[in-house]
Structures are given as C-alpha cells and as structure tokens.
Amino acid sequence: MASIGSHYLELEQVPLVFDPLEKTKGSFFDQGNFQMFCVQEGFSKVKVKSVKEEDNFNLTIPQRGQVRSIKFSGGQPKILSIQTRSNSVEFVNVFSSDREQTLPLKQHQYDVVGFHWVFRNDYVILITTSTVELYSCNSSSLSFKLLKSFNINVSWAIFSPTEYILIVCSKGGNFLHPFYFRSGSSVPITRLPKIEIELGPSRDLKASLKERDVFVMTLYGHVYIAVIRTSPQGPGFGSEVLLFHLPHDGAAKLSHILNMDIPGRCTLSVVDNLVVVHHQASKTSMIYDISFGGSISGSTLKHNAVLAPLPLSPTVVHLRQRSGSKTPSPKIITDDSLIAHDSSITSITPELYSSKWIFFQPNVVIDAQYGVIWLLKLNLTSISNMMTDKCNVIQLLLMRSGGKDVIVEVFRECLEPGRQANLSILGAMFDQLNHAFKILSGYHDIGPGKPYQNSISQREFYTNVLVPFSDRKDMPYQYMVAVTIEYIRSLNKFGIQVEHFLFELVMVILIENKCFYQLHQFLQYHVICDSKPLATLLLSKELVYSPATQLAMDMFKRLGTADSEIIDILLSRGQILSALRFVKASDKVDTVSARLFLEAAANEDDHMLFYTVYKFFEERNMRLRKRAEFPADEQCKEYEELFINWFGGKKT
Amino acid sequence: MATHQEAAVKSFFVYCPELSTKEGTEHLKVLFYFPDTAQLNRKIRNIGLCEALVNFCKTFSPDKPCETVHTQKTKQAFLEPEPGIWMTLTVTIPCSETIHNSERVLEYHEHLIQDSVVQAALQRSYNMFKLFNGTMRGIEATQSVEGLKKRLDVFYSRYWKNIDIARHNIFSVLQGIPFLPLDKYMYLKVHCFVNLVETTFRQIKRTVFVCGDQLVWSGLEQEDTRIFYQYLYDSWLRHNPNPEASGIPSVPAGPNTGSFILEDETGGKKNTWVYVMINQMLTPSRLFVYAVGPCVLCMFVQTDDSPGDDFIKRISVFLGPRLMHLTTEIRDFVSRNRSQSVEKQPYRMVYFNEMNLAIKSPLLSRYNSYLSITQDMMCLLTQLNAEYDKLNEGETVIRTIADYWIVARKNGHRRFFVLFTQKDVNFAEVNEEVRKICQKEFSNIYFFD
Structure with a gap:
C-alpha cells in the first residue's frame, strides 16, 4: 500500500515469473496472448510462461540458429511462428503434428522487419524492409496466400494487437503510415493517409523518428498515435507528447499535446484512459487526462500533468524457489503469513525505473533482470487527496473504472464538520455527478457527453453520503438541508426525477428543527414533490404545525389518486358537507359508502346535518334503484332507524 | 358645496x-x-x-x-x-x-x-x-x-x-405577502444562492430574498416575515423596480453592480438593529439590505462586535456579481412567463391564504391602475373580509346598488373575493365566471371543488 502523499501509481504483480535474462538466450514477450518465451541454451528449447499455471510449458523447436522473434497465433489451433533467419518466418503447429512451413517470401532479398497475427490465426501481416504484405492463413493445412502487398521503404513498424493497427515508419523521412485491419472484408487491410511528424526546427535534419518514441493507444474509446518529441523550442525546453487522433477511415489529426517540463528519455503507458509518462532520468512518472479541458491552440488542446511528477510506489517481490518441480521456476508468493516464516522464500526489492525495465502497451512493465511482470495501476485515493480542485477530482474519478467508492469518500470529506466545503463548489461537484448519471442512464439529448465510467445514483448518494451525516450531533442542520437542497437543485438541472427519500430527509430535518415556515415555502414552490407518503407525513404533523393539514390536502388533491384520503380527512374533522361537495365535484357520488357519511353525520349531533346527508343519499338511491331505501349491503339499517327516530316518516 | x-x-x-x-x-x-x-x-x-x-x-x-x-x-x-x-x-x-x-x-x-x-x-x-x-x-x-x-x-x-x-383597506388588514411565481428550478437556484450566502458568512443568521415587491424566500418565522415584509414594503419595495417593468436596463453599468440600501435613522451607517426570532428566541440582529435591480437581499447578521467596513466590503464583493447573475436569470424567467402572472389577470380579485399568508391580487400591483376600484367598493371588500373572519366556510354573492357584483368565498383557511364591474350580467353568468377563475387559478389546491 502506498503511503498517501508520495505516490499515485502502483505496480501490481502479475503471477508470472520467467527466467532472468542472464539464464536465457533471449526472452520474447507476446502482448497479444500475454505470454513470455524464454529461449534456452541451444536454441531448441523454449519455456513458455503465461498467467495461468496450466498454460506454462516447454517447447522444442527446430534448431536453426538464434531466435529473432517467437509468438503464438490467437484462436485454435494455436500456431507457433518463429523467425530465426533474417528473411524468413517459420510456422509450426506444435500441438498436433510436426508439420512445419516456412512462409514463402516472394523477394528473398528483403529482410523481415516484423510479423504479426491478425484476427486470431486468420491472417499474418509481414513487414519487410521494402513491403508490407498481408497473408491469409489456412490453419489446418498451414498454407498461406498473399492477399495484398504495399511497397514502402520500411525503417521500423509497431503493431497494436488490441486495436489491429499497424504503424510503419518509412526510411529517410519522418512519415508514419498507419494501416487499419477490418474483419469481415475479403482483403481486411486499409491503408490510411500518412502522417508527417515535424521533429522541430532545432533538431538535426538527419534525425529520424525512433520506434521507442511512437505508441498506439486507446483513450476513451478512440485510437491515438502518440509521438514523443523534443519541444520545438529546443532541447532545453523538455519534451512533449503529440497525440494524433486516428479515425478508422480518414486522416489522423493532431488533437492533443501533453506538455512535459523535463528533458530526456521518456516512455508512455496508459492506465484507465490516463496517459502516464515515465521519465527515466528523474525516476518519476506523470499522469495526463485528455478529457480535461486544456488550453486551446488552433485545433489542438494543450494539457499539463494532472499532478506533479512522483515516483512509482516501491514494491517488493517474494519468490519461492521450487527445486523438485519439473519446471524449476520460482513462484510468486503473495500470502503475507507465509512470507515471514518460510525460509525458502527470498524477497527482492527491484530497482524502480531500472535500465532492465521494458514497457509494453498499455500498462505492462517487465523487469528482465528479475523476470517479473507488473501491471501499472492508479491509486485513486492518493490522486484525489493530492488534487486541490475538488471538481476536477470528481470529474477524474467519474471517468475511472474504480472511482465509485473514492467519489463517495471525497463527498464525505467535503461534508465533514469543521472542514465543510463551500456550497458553490459542492454544487459544481453535484452538477458533474448528475451529468454523468444522466449520460450513463441513457439520456443523449444533453449534448456531447464525456466518457464516464461510473456514476452515483440518488439512492447511493443518500445511503452512503447523506444518511451517515444526518444523525451526527456536530452537523449543523442548516448545512445538512443546504447540501441536500443543492443536490436536489442539481438533479433538477439535469431533469432527473428526484426520489422521495431525499424530500423526506429535508422534511424530517426541517420538522425536527421546527422550521415549519421554511418547509411550507418549499412545498408552496413544489420543490418537494407530491407523494402519498409525504402527504401522510405532513398530516401527522398537524398538532405541531396547523397548516400541515392544508398542505397535505393540497397534495392529495394534486395527486389525483387520493380522493378517498381527502374524504376520510374531511369526515374525521366533521366537515361532512365539504366532503359531500368534494364527492360531487369528483364524480364519485355513485360509488362512495353512504354508511361512512351517515356515521360521521350522526356523530356530529347536528340533526339538520344528519337530515341533509340522509336526504342526499336517499336521492342517490332513487336515482340508482328507483327506491329511497338503502340496499342491505350498504349496512345503513341503524341510520334508517335513527332517521325515523329523529324525523319520523314511513316505516319500511 | x-x-x-x-x-x-x-x-x-x-x-x-x-x-x-x-x-x-x-x-x-x-x-x-x-x-x-x-x-x-x-x-x-x-x-x-x-x-x-x-x-x-x-x-x-x-x-x-x-x-x-x-x-x-x-x-x-x-x-x-x-x-x-x-x-x-x-x-x-x-x-x-x-x-x-x-x-x-x-x-x-x-x-x-x-x-x-x-x-x-x-x-x-x-x-x-x-x-x-x-x-x-x-x-x-x-x-x-x-x-x-x-x-x-x-x-x-x-x-x-x-x-x-x-x-x-382590506390589504392592510390581511397583511398578506405576495410571492413571486417561480418554477421549481428557478426557485431552487435562489434558495441555493441564499444557502451559499449563509454558509459563506456564518454571521448571517437569517436571509430574506425579495424580487420586485414579491417575496421569494424567507428564513424568518412566519409572523416575523409578515411584519418585516410590511416594513420593507413601506420603506423600499413600493419604489422598487418590478422585474417585468420595462425601461430598466437589463445590466446596470459600472463595476458596482449592487448597493446597500435602507439607512437607519441616524443615516450613513447603513445597518439597523431589528428584533426577530432566531432559534425560538427574540434576538437583536443587524439588518443589511443589498439590492441589485429588482432583487433585494435582506441579511440578519449576528456578531459579537459590530461588523466593520471590512465585512461590508467583503460581502459586497461576494454578492455583487453573483446576485447580478441571478437577477438576470430571474428577469429572463419572469419575462418568459409574463402571460401567466396573476398580476396580468383582468380580474379585480383578492385571494388570501391564512396559512402561509400568501396574497394574490392584481389590485395590489402598481402597474394595474386600470383595475382601480372605488373607495366604496374597497370598503365593501374590507367589510366582507371582516365578516369572513368569523366563518370557516361560506360563499356570498352581492349585487351592489351601482350594479356591480361581488363574490366572496371562504373554505378552511383560504378566502377569495372577486368583483365584476360589467353591467347587465346576471347571477348565472357571474357564477360561471367565478367557476372559471377558480378552475384556472386554484386547480392545484384543495379549494372549492
């Protein structure tokens, strides 16, 4: 665990250990399948290391000399591809027969620059010094067919196995040629317009783009080509990262520039859509978020680092040497209780930013000296603690996959008595929260949305943020109400329907603190939405605040579905004529229970009132049944008798 | 003579x-x-x-x-x-x-x-x-x-x-408070602004927000609000620009967007002691009233020592631009919803709710002089109103000697008076007209179905 305040990037151990560099004749990491190949003495034995233990095995390959490159295809069957000579690549189906095929090169005079599997084991892209060639692969017969060839003077090439993008750098100029692979078409390769990289006026004209300075990365669902270059102001001014947005079907366009103040060699990683710049000389890293509005310069946005550069969090690796096992490679131990007692466990503290480190996209860090692999991770809690602008914190967290719990934590800190945040800042934070909620709930009518990864629902906010504070004695109730109302305002801003428990919270706090008039004003402006539970709550407060009845009645009336409640209230308050009038107005005369009304009227001890009510229902009986008498199921016998008792009349 | x-x-x-x-x-x-x-x-x-x-x-x-x-x-x-x-x-x-x-x-x-x-x-x-x-x-x-x-x-x-x-007249008897009709979101904005002021300046214990001559928010208790509103109306609001009134520049010129108003008797000091209920106790507070155009923010300040010029300066710097912005928003809102405003209704009516002291009447507005009524009529309304104090519920229809009609209604804590000055209308027509007004104005409250 990183100590808060000194690190915001951590290394997460991958349970994959490989033989250190000194023990092998070469190690090859295959990004696509996440496998490590360690070539043993004699070039015929290869150890294959994967994250899953059952995928670790030894291979025997034809001995043809030094292995230049080795990797498996995706899909089934897995085909092993090896390059041992400068101008050929061999393919072996190591899992079934011993058939092996050397991929025929039309022009043997060209050296192979690289080769990659495209779409599992369907295609192979071969890059030579003068061509880029796409072959389709018949995996069962191991036969290859040339589909397409491009003539380019290739200096080097990089390939993204996740995005299926190939970037070729041509010789003699600083041009990048992107190729995009699209499954489903007969020739699934598209050559996109080339990009010219200006390396800056002060650079030596002979200088050319280096492979290690170009990256393909995916940020917020878009593919970018990142190029590290020295600032155009000169080598003393540090470097910058150019991000070219690469659409699937058009020319790449410079869209973002990341400013770095430090000169010297850098490399890039991507963690959770953040660009991480590692600077080897100072042994620090910086993070950039291109979704933050930077300064606009033409059509590009210039960004500064989110936080000051800091080193990665130190890490310790615990290894147990397994002597008796068939594959005598060490095993990583993560169980703390074992580490202290087991003498066969050796602990090493790898040097951070070591020269033996190799970075792979998007966030793989390999230490060839110790044979361990890490994934780069963000420590969101540290980041949120270090950032001073809380609105930026919320925005950053909303766009991180694991940001939800941290967001809750940030809000709780902002509400902590003694350190309470300014309401205008809280309001802006709520607006961001609810904007994300609105977008993730599938509303698209509010303009282009940011690529949010998570949001907080009203229920979550209520349960995790508001409720824990509402009971605290040291929390001023005014602030509690102000925060809740600010949250409700923000929900209203985005047209999100406010849930009843938020209103209840406001009502309960206001009632507890006898702020009836303030509550009354909220209701008057319909800030608190109508609902039966709220109306009932109001009704129960009649004794402490007399206008509550009127408020409840209005609410029942507006709800339109609470006629029986209104009638009950009126009857219970002896307003029987009002109740009758209400029944008439709402066209319920034929359906209401006569017994209820007669009972209420009889209780009033007002003979004239009883007479009026009785006659009203007699009239209804005449209209409905052509008889003045009440039907038996209305259970009005005792009131018929009472009527005769008081006013006489004919017996039935 | x-x-x-x-x-x-x-x-x-x-x-x-x-x-x-x-x-x-x-x-x-x-x-x-x-x-x-x-x-x-x-x-x-x-x-x-x-x-x-x-x-x-x-x-x-x-x-x-x-x-x-x-x-x-x-x-x-x-x-x-x-x-x-x-x-x-x-x-x-x-x-x-x-x-x-x-x-x-x-x-x-x-x-x-x-x-x-x-x-x-x-x-x-x-x-x-x-x-x-x-x-x-x-x-x-x-x-x-x-x-x-x-x-x-x-x-x-x-x-x-x-x-x-x-x-x-009837209005001085009822001492009602006209509320500015705002929608929920606009109202919440005002409320959040008030909260912001109160939480930023902890010395401010209570706040009252008025626009034109209508109340928007009061943190005081109801009776205090009524009294304070009367005072504010007499001393300032009756001269206050109406948010709808034309001829007021939408953005006042100059950096001083707002100003403190209401000087006390001795003049100059720009704050007055007032006694209002705060936490169930009658408490002396200093009153600061800050205005931007039609919007008036009344702050009840409690401090151990007298708030100096520094406080006034800080609060002025804080309020000026924010209240300016809010005023513009309210003004836009009011002009968008002009047609729905009760002040624009061509009825000589008075509606009053005892429970929240809300009063609605086009007769109150300075901008509806065409709706003036004679002193006799006003007396009659005042008299009817006094009668209705004793009633819980009732309806009265009067045809006056001058051939006017007055309809008065009361239901629970709400009362409503309307005066028809057209000649040659009969009882049925008057009744129908009242029904229409009630339906239009009071459909969302429980009042005389």
Missing part, C-alpha cells in the same frame, strides 16, 4: 396601569401619548376612561375584555400586546357636511372606517415597534420605565405622523 373629512388618527397612547396605584399619581401610567400637544389632564382622563371600559368589560369577558368602542365621531381600538401594557388607537369617523332642513349638519359615515382596519393599524404599530426595539417589558427590564418612555417617544412620534389611516 359639501365638504368631506376623511378618517384620521385622533390619538394613540400606551399606558401601564400598574405604574400608578395611588390617587393623584395617574400621570405615571402614561408611557406614550400622541399627539404630544394634548394637555396632561386630557391624557389622564382619556386613559382613565379606557381603563374603566376595559375593567368593566372584563366582568363579562375576561379573555377579550374590550376590543373596540364606537362613538358618533370616533372608533377606538384596544390592545394588550404584553401583560399589563395597553395600547389604544382612536380614529375619527369620516364625515361630510350636508344641508338638512336648510341647516348645515355633519353626517358621519361609520361604515367607511372598519373596526378591522383600526384594530389592524393598532396591532401593526406594536409589531413595528417590537421589530426595531424588542418587547416593551424587555426594555423596561434593562433600561427602566424612563428608558422605555424614551424609546416609545423616539419611535411613535415619528411613526404616527406617517400613517394615513384613510388609505387603509
């Missing part, structure tokens, strides 16, 4: 019977007497008469001994605002000179000045005193009787000079 004399305040006095127990020391009871020019003898006699009336009535009605007394020429109202302290207001009845049997006689029109008007004026005079001074008993306890007399003198001798009782 007949001369006409309007109703006027004849006398007002405050007395405390317990201050004089011995004969010959009656003058000690007098705490304040207006007009001051009256002779001491006369003062003592009048107070003695009032005391006698009250004591006599106590025999029959111990709780409400004596509320009003009518004579041919005057109406008198009594109030015991605090235990043992009495106030009496005497108002002359309007009269006109007529020729009767070739003799000039004065005819008194008792109906032109309602009891309710006199009583309301008396109650209000106490409320205003309390707003600026606190309770009389409180002053007596801290500053002795002489101190109380001084305070009463400072306040009331000025107060009654500015009261024109003849202009008092």
Whole structure:
C-alpha cells in the first residue's frame, strides 16, 4: 500500500515469473496472448510462461540458429511462428503434428522487419524492409496466400494487437503510415493517409523518428498515435507528447499535446484512459487526462500533468524457489503469513525505473533482470487527496473504472464538520455527478457527453453520503438541508426525477428543527414533490404545525389518486358537507359508502346535518334503484332507524 | 358645496396601569401619548376612561375584555400586546357636511372606517415597534420605565405622523405577502444562492430574498416575515423596480453592480438593529439590505462586535456579481412567463391564504391602475373580509346598488373575493365566471371543488 502523499501509481504483480535474462538466450514477450518465451541454451528449447499455471510449458523447436522473434497465433489451433533467419518466418503447429512451413517470401532479398497475427490465426501481416504484405492463413493445412502487398521503404513498424493497427515508419523521412485491419472484408487491410511528424526546427535534419518514441493507444474509446518529441523550442525546453487522433477511415489529426517540463528519455503507458509518462532520468512518472479541458491552440488542446511528477510506489517481490518441480521456476508468493516464516522464500526489492525495465502497451512493465511482470495501476485515493480542485477530482474519478467508492469518500470529506466545503463548489461537484448519471442512464439529448465510467445514483448518494451525516450531533442542520437542497437543485438541472427519500430527509430535518415556515415555502414552490407518503407525513404533523393539514390536502388533491384520503380527512374533522361537495365535484357520488357519511353525520349531533346527508343519499338511491331505501349491503339499517327516530316518516 | 373629512388618527397612547396605584399619581401610567400637544389632564382622563371600559368589560369577558368602542365621531381600538401594557388607537369617523332642513349638519359615515382596519393599524404599530426595539417589558427590564418612555417617544412620534389611516383597506388588514411565481428550478437556484450566502458568512443568521415587491424566500418565522415584509414594503419595495417593468436596463453599468440600501435613522451607517426570532428566541440582529435591480437581499447578521467596513466590503464583493447573475436569470424567467402572472389577470380579485399568508391580487400591483376600484367598493371588500373572519366556510354573492357584483368565498383557511364591474350580467353568468377563475387559478389546491 502506498503511503498517501508520495505516490499515485502502483505496480501490481502479475503471477508470472520467467527466467532472468542472464539464464536465457533471449526472452520474447507476446502482448497479444500475454505470454513470455524464454529461449534456452541451444536454441531448441523454449519455456513458455503465461498467467495461468496450466498454460506454462516447454517447447522444442527446430534448431536453426538464434531466435529473432517467437509468438503464438490467437484462436485454435494455436500456431507457433518463429523467425530465426533474417528473411524468413517459420510456422509450426506444435500441438498436433510436426508439420512445419516456412512462409514463402516472394523477394528473398528483403529482410523481415516484423510479423504479426491478425484476427486470431486468420491472417499474418509481414513487414519487410521494402513491403508490407498481408497473408491469409489456412490453419489446418498451414498454407498461406498473399492477399495484398504495399511497397514502402520500411525503417521500423509497431503493431497494436488490441486495436489491429499497424504503424510503419518509412526510411529517410519522418512519415508514419498507419494501416487499419477490418474483419469481415475479403482483403481486411486499409491503408490510411500518412502522417508527417515535424521533429522541430532545432533538431538535426538527419534525425529520424525512433520506434521507442511512437505508441498506439486507446483513450476513451478512440485510437491515438502518440509521438514523443523534443519541444520545438529546443532541447532545453523538455519534451512533449503529440497525440494524433486516428479515425478508422480518414486522416489522423493532431488533437492533443501533453506538455512535459523535463528533458530526456521518456516512455508512455496508459492506465484507465490516463496517459502516464515515465521519465527515466528523474525516476518519476506523470499522469495526463485528455478529457480535461486544456488550453486551446488552433485545433489542438494543450494539457499539463494532472499532478506533479512522483515516483512509482516501491514494491517488493517474494519468490519461492521450487527445486523438485519439473519446471524449476520460482513462484510468486503473495500470502503475507507465509512470507515471514518460510525460509525458502527470498524477497527482492527491484530497482524502480531500472535500465532492465521494458514497457509494453498499455500498462505492462517487465523487469528482465528479475523476470517479473507488473501491471501499472492508479491509486485513486492518493490522486484525489493530492488534487486541490475538488471538481476536477470528481470529474477524474467519474471517468475511472474504480472511482465509485473514492467519489463517495471525497463527498464525505467535503461534508465533514469543521472542514465543510463551500456550497458553490459542492454544487459544481453535484452538477458533474448528475451529468454523468444522466449520460450513463441513457439520456443523449444533453449534448456531447464525456466518457464516464461510473456514476452515483440518488439512492447511493443518500445511503452512503447523506444518511451517515444526518444523525451526527456536530452537523449543523442548516448545512445538512443546504447540501441536500443543492443536490436536489442539481438533479433538477439535469431533469432527473428526484426520489422521495431525499424530500423526506429535508422534511424530517426541517420538522425536527421546527422550521415549519421554511418547509411550507418549499412545498408552496413544489420543490418537494407530491407523494402519498409525504402527504401522510405532513398530516401527522398537524398538532405541531396547523397548516400541515392544508398542505397535505393540497397534495392529495394534486395527486389525483387520493380522493378517498381527502374524504376520510374531511369526515374525521366533521366537515361532512365539504366532503359531500368534494364527492360531487369528483364524480364519485355513485360509488362512495353512504354508511361512512351517515356515521360521521350522526356523530356530529347536528340533526339538520344528519337530515341533509340522509336526504342526499336517499336521492342517490332513487336515482340508482328507483327506491329511497338503502340496499342491505350498504349496512345503513341503524341510520334508517335513527332517521325515523329523529324525523319520523314511513316505516319500511 | 359639501365638504368631506376623511378618517384620521385622533390619538394613540400606551399606558401601564400598574405604574400608578395611588390617587393623584395617574400621570405615571402614561408611557406614550400622541399627539404630544394634548394637555396632561386630557391624557389622564382619556386613559382613565379606557381603563374603566376595559375593567368593566372584563366582568363579562375576561379573555377579550374590550376590543373596540364606537362613538358618533370616533372608533377606538384596544390592545394588550404584553401583560399589563395597553395600547389604544382612536380614529375619527369620516364625515361630510350636508344641508338638512336648510341647516348645515355633519353626517358621519361609520361604515367607511372598519373596526378591522383600526384594530389592524393598532396591532401593526406594536409589531413595528417590537421589530426595531424588542418587547416593551424587555426594555423596561434593562433600561427602566424612563428608558422605555424614551424609546416609545423616539419611535411613535415619528411613526404616527406617517400613517394615513384613510388609505387603509382590506390589504392592510390581511397583511398578506405576495410571492413571486417561480418554477421549481428557478426557485431552487435562489434558495441555493441564499444557502451559499449563509454558509459563506456564518454571521448571517437569517436571509430574506425579495424580487420586485414579491417575496421569494424567507428564513424568518412566519409572523416575523409578515411584519418585516410590511416594513420593507413601506420603506423600499413600493419604489422598487418590478422585474417585468420595462425601461430598466437589463445590466446596470459600472463595476458596482449592487448597493446597500435602507439607512437607519441616524443615516450613513447603513445597518439597523431589528428584533426577530432566531432559534425560538427574540434576538437583536443587524439588518443589511443589498439590492441589485429588482432583487433585494435582506441579511440578519449576528456578531459579537459590530461588523466593520471590512465585512461590508467583503460581502459586497461576494454578492455583487453573483446576485447580478441571478437577477438576470430571474428577469429572463419572469419575462418568459409574463402571460401567466396573476398580476396580468383582468380580474379585480383578492385571494388570501391564512396559512402561509400568501396574497394574490392584481389590485395590489402598481402597474394595474386600470383595475382601480372605488373607495366604496374597497370598503365593501374590507367589510366582507371582516365578516369572513368569523366563518370557516361560506360563499356570498352581492349585487351592489351601482350594479356591480361581488363574490366572496371562504373554505378552511383560504378566502377569495372577486368583483365584476360589467353591467347587465346576471347571477348565472357571474357564477360561471367565478367557476372559471377558480378552475384556472386554484386547480392545484384543495379549494372549492
């Protein structure tokens, strides 16, 4: 665990250990399948290391000399591809027969620059010094067919196995040629317009783009080509990262520039859509978020680092040497209780930013000296603690996959008595929260949305943020109400329907603190939405605040579905004529229970009132049944008798 | 030519019977007497008469001994605002000179000045005193009787000079508060602004937000809000620009977007002490009133030491741009919803809800002079209103001698009056018109279905 305040990037151990560099004749990491190949003495034995233990095995390959490159295809069957000579690549189906095929090169005079599997084991892209060639692969017969060839003077090439993008750098100029692979078409390769990289006026004209300075990365669902270059102001001014947005079907366009103040060699990683710049000389890293509005310069946005550069969090690796096992490679131990007692466990503290480190996209860090692999991770809690602008914190967290719990934590800190945040800042934070909620709930009518990864629902906010504070004695109730109302305002801003428990919270706090008039004003402006539970709550407060009845009645009336409640209230308050009038107005005369009304009227001890009510229902009986008498199921016998008792009349 | 004399305040006095127990020391009871020019003898006699009336009535009605007394020429109202302290207001009845049997006689029109008007004026005079001074008993306890007399003198001798009782009517009796119609979101914005002010400046204990002459938010208690609104209306709001009124620049020029208003009696200091309930206690607070265009923000400030110029400066810097922005938003909102405003309804109606003291009436608006009604009509409305105080529920339809129709309704705590000045309409048409108005205006509340 990183100590808060000194690190915001951590290394997460991958349970994959490989033989250190000194023990092998070469190690090859295959990004696509996440496998490590360690070539043993004699070039015929290869150890294959994967994250899953059952995928670790030894291979025997034809001995043809030094292995230049080795990797498996995706899909089934897995085909092993090896390059041992400068101008050929061999393919072996190591899992079934011993058939092996050397991929025929039309022009043997060209050296192979690289080769990659495209779409599992369907295609192979071969890059030579003068061509880029796409072959389709018949995996069962191991036969290859040339589909397409491009003539380019290739200096080097990089390939993204996740995005299926190939970037070729041509010789003699600083041009990048992107190729995009699209499954489903007969020739699934598209050559996109080339990009010219200006390396800056002060650079030596002979200088050319280096492979290690170009990256393909995916940020917020878009593919970018990142190029590290020295600032155009000169080598003393540090470097910058150019991000070219690469659409699937058009020319790449410079869209973002990341400013770095430090000169010297850098490399890039991507963690959770953040660009991480590692600077080897100072042994620090910086993070950039291109979704933050930077300064606009033409059509590009210039960004500064989110936080000051800091080193990665130190890490310790615990290894147990397994002597008796068939594959005598060490095993990583993560169980703390074992580490202290087991003498066969050796602990090493790898040097951070070591020269033996190799970075792979998007966030793989390999230490060839110790044979361990890490994934780069963000420590969101540290980041949120270090950032001073809380609105930026919320925005950053909303766009991180694991940001939800941290967001809750940030809000709780902002509400902590003694350190309470300014309401205008809280309001802006709520607006961001609810904007994300609105977008993730599938509303698209509010303009282009940011690529949010998570949001907080009203229920979550209520349960995790508001409720824990509402009971605290040291929390001023005014602030509690102000925060809740600010949250409700923000929900209203985005047209999100406010849930009843938020209103209840406001009502309960206001009632507890006898702020009836303030509550009354909220209701008057319909800030608190109508609902039966709220109306009932109001009704129960009649004794402490007399206008509550009127408020409840209005609410029942507006709800339109609470006629029986209104009638009950009126009857219970002896307003029987009002109740009758209400029944008439709402066209319920034929359906209401006569017994209820007669009972209420009889209780009033007002003979004239009883007479009026009785006659009203007699009239209804005449209209409905052509008889003045009440039907038996209305259970009005005792009131018929009472009527005769008081006013006489004919017996039935 | 007949001369006409309007109703006027004849006398007002405050007395405390317990201050004089011995004969010959009656003058000690007098705490304040207006007009001051009256002779001491006369003062003592009048107070003695009032005391006698009250004591006599106590025999029959111990709780409400004596509320009003009518004579041919005057109406008198009594109030015991605090235990043992009495106030009496005497108002002359309007009269006109007529020729009767070739003799000039004065005819008194008792109906032109309602009891309710006199009583309301008396109650209000106490409320205003309390707003600026606190309770009389409180002053007596801290500053002795002489101190109380001084305070009463400072306040009331000025107060009654500015009261024109003849202009008092149903509105002065109801003392309702007009609320600015805003939608939920706009209202929440105002409310959040108020919260921001209160949480940023913790010395500000309560806030009242007014736009034009209509209330938007009050953090005071209801009765305090009513009294404070009356004060604010009389001293500022009736001259305040209406948010809808044309001719006001939408953005005031210059960096000073707003200003502090309402100077106190001594002038210059720009803040006044007022006594309002804060946490169930009558508490003296400093009142700061800041205005931007039609929006007026009233802040009740509590500090141990007097807030200096620094506080005023800080708050001014804070409020200026924010209130400016909010004012623009409210103005836009109001002009968008202009057609729905009750002030634009062509009815001579008055709606009042006792529960939240909300009043709605186009007659209140300065911008609806075309809806003016005659003094007789106003008297009739005032009278009807007094009748309706005693009723829980009812409806009255009146056709006046002048062929007008007045419909009055009351249901629970809401009352509604409407006046039709069109001639040649019959009862059925009036009834139908009222039904339409009710449906339009009151469909979302439980009021006369």
